[in-house]
Amino acid sequence: MRAARTAVVAAISALTTITAVAGCAEKSDAKDSDAVQVTASDKKCEVSKTSFPAGHVKLAVENKGSKVTEVYVYAPGDRIVTERENIGPGTKTTINAEVKAGTYEIACKPGMKGDGIRQKVSATGKGKAAKRDPQLDKAVAAYRTYVQTQADETLPAVEKFTDAVKKGDLEAAKKAYAPSRIGWERTEPVAESFGDIDPKVDVREDGLEKGQKWTGWHRLEKSLWKTKKITQADKDLADLLVKDLKDWQKRVGTADITPTAMANGAKELLDEVQTGKVTGEEERYSHTDLVDFQANVEGAETSYTLLRPVASQKKPTLTKELDKQFKAVKKLLDGYRKGDGFVSYDTVSKADRKELSDAVNALAEPLSQLAAAVVVK
Template sequence: MRAVRLTVATAVATVAALTAVTGCTEKSDAKGEGSGAIKVTATDESCKVSATSFPAGHVELAVENKGSRVTEVEILFPDDRIVSERENIGPGTKHTLTAEVKTGDYRIACIPGMKGKGFRKDVKATGGKAPAKRDPRLDKAVAAYRQYAQAQADETLPKVKTFTDAVREGDVDAAKKAYATSRIGWERTEPVAESFGNIDPKVDVREDGLEDGQDPKTDWTGWHRLEKALWKDGKIGSREKELATLLDKDLKDWQQRVGKAEITPTSMANGAKELLDEVATGKVTGEEERYSHTDLVDFKANVEGAEQAYDLLKPVASENDAALTKELDRQFAALDTLLDKYRTDKKSYDFTAYDKVAKADRKELSDAVNALAEPLSKLAAAVVK
């Protein structure tokens, strides 16, 4: 889930997590002037781009957030589909976004507060020298990941129907039982869904992630609206039954569009990093599943999705940067082992309710996520060396 509005209670913890996950000004993965990267300077009021025309192929954006709010930078097709993105860029931090683009028109967007369309610059990827032929193993990785994303969508729909059938029947207990399981496939492949632009806000937005001017009573839809009804309100009315049917419809749309998603090796690598950012800014804080406290189910699914993308890219990445993949192997294993401590049934997706996880244990989980996110941010560059 993309949009986040910080509450006073979580602001300090979330900013600390963002700094750890995304890097600070002094220790940045962004390249400086003269590196060939396109400089993108984001503020609260603008998005400045150093070059509006560049050769097609592998493109690097050296992003600096000079604003006062967490921001997001995206490379977009003209129809607003996302080519690649970097979310949760903290104030005063720098990052490199590596993407693969074909000849054509694009937009670079800076989105302060990670809500709305932000500020945009039209750019163009030009022809010229033919790009180096892609390693066939990367084409195989993309094909395998596309199959994985489609399988997750296909497997999600019947699980969602179990959930929405219970809502339509007014069975609160059955709906609660089916809720977390219905979200696993989505959470494993969320960056693919977000690339379409208009599906994520329909099915996975939280109340405080609504756009300015939207009314929660009429404009809030999806899983989290039903989550609130089930756990906070404890009842199901006619509106919730309508929303259950709408959730089925919106997720069917997602399932049918997954096969058409624009997927590249760099978008896979960046997507894996986005999934870790999702954990750091939503699951570890307890903000994502604030009523059901099923955050650890989402947490595990995010990590599994990131690991799947990494495993498919690893044959190439390990040749280009063996030290990086060795560290990633170690950190993924450490985080998986730590998460298993909270698994109440090793054969299923039953985890400890997150409101029962002590503050010190949450800190341990956060540290493990940060330890993985830092090397994972380098995966895209390792793939295209």
């Protein structure tokens, strides 16, 4: 949930280990003449090329500002082609993506908020898909099925939650809340790519843009756990949540999914864990952060598993490390299980949160290299 991250930016900026929090990103090759150099600062977003061939595109990003930033590539309608978050001051990173012929905008977001500082660019050519291993086509098809299945299975879970809200059953609604979010959390980068759905269903109160009405899961979360009562307004919001998620379910099949988008999406899910779940920011009232944490890791691992056959051929050392780190994170999470779910996150100590954070960082670093591993030259 991009909007929820705004509140943690200041804290992230203050960390002396900012490079680690920024994802221990791939090394950026400033001498790569084929890359589009993106230089971000607190007031500028400079690109070395405003036109480049369609296909595999490499963005070599450097943050020369004083704030943590994000870099996005937007297609018309603010559809997200690719993104990289938590790029700390003085940090370099490389983003690999597959881009069709057309017009785009590259945006830098100092402070990780707002619409960003944008530069118009274009990808030239006939718009053909980038050449790739046939195994990757199978991976994309399988992932597309996975994403649709998650959306389809989310709706009944959400309706169970919203039905309890509309009945005024506080305890039943609390019990159904976290399970209703699992499918969304597993596939959130795809949902976010549409631009308009995430702010409706998954925004936190402190992430609202000026004039934006607060709707979605977290608005209801606050009523259930903080005000501890269900109003008619909450019941109306429950209906709206179902409506918005049905829109997501209908549109998810049209998402532009590529192997590099899958790999970048896996990294984005780890960013979600680091900036929202580990900090306790995401589920600040319900403290069900570990359910979301698990779902993010599952979604990331699904993308990785589908891409692994090709990645292991090109970078076997990388896949060996990823296998090791996914196993370590999952083992650590298992230690917090309770019944069918997890312990309340407010019972997790600072030391244990630090251990979780370190495990996520250890996984995020090699995961940031996955997109490059599946690019076919």
